[in-house]
Amino acid sequence: MRPLIYSIEDETNIQNVIKIALENANYDVGCFLEAAEMFKQLKKQVPDLFLVDIMLPGINGLEIIKHLKNNTQYKEIPIMVISAKGSEIDKVIGLDLGADDYLAKPFGILELISRVKALLRRRGNEQASAVKSIGEIEFRPKERQIVLKGQKALLTEKEYLILELLASNQGKTVSREEIIESIWGYDFIGESRTIDVHIKKIREKLTQIGQYPDPIQTIRGIGYKINL
Ligand code: CA
Secondary structure, eight states: OOOEEEEEOSOHHHHHHHHHHHHHTTOEEEEESSHHHHHHHHTTOOOSEEEEESSOSSSOHHHHHHHHHTOTTTTTSOEEEEEETTOHHHHHHHHHTTOOEEEEESOOHHHHHHHHHHHHHHHHHHHHHSOEEETTEEEETTTTEEEETTEEEEOOHHHHHHHHHHHHTTTSOEEHHHHHHHHTGGGOOSOTHHHHHHHHHHHHHHHHTTOOSOOEEEETTTEEEEOO
């Protein structure tokens, strides 16, 4: 899935530049000329990054940042302030309020894209290394461990990634092709049987730590589904 970026900018020519540049760099972009519109859409879909102009009609950029950073649902999403050059004070206040980066207008497209990439990469790393719980199982990515009621199981890298993929798509069937694509990429030369072998091991380890009944369901001819 392509990362989704929301841009709040009232100057349509700048908004267009941002949209075209980011779409060409393979991002999905939601453009908003004012905050109210963006907050409405935010209730339906949460982006991976915000680009926020400061001088806006209605709710200004600083208020947007304040609002986002005070909301537990949105506060981890990175924000880049894009504001007119020379307004140093915006930069300082914006960063103080929790914005993650600042880009002065006018900016170059390449600089915009490289900053966006850096913010999304940083965020991706943080998310990938964070401990999380799905069902009763705690996932510890750094140690590649899963923990249930104090019992631990150590997984291989592939086992961990497959289980995490299934768990984050809980209740949905994940096809073998999707597993291969997401974990091995397109370079996978093994057979899809390899997946079945990994699944078998994962099942053994889940039941070892007391996850009964086996939560992984085989969907014949398609793939797997998990219910934790
Ligand atoms: Ca503006």
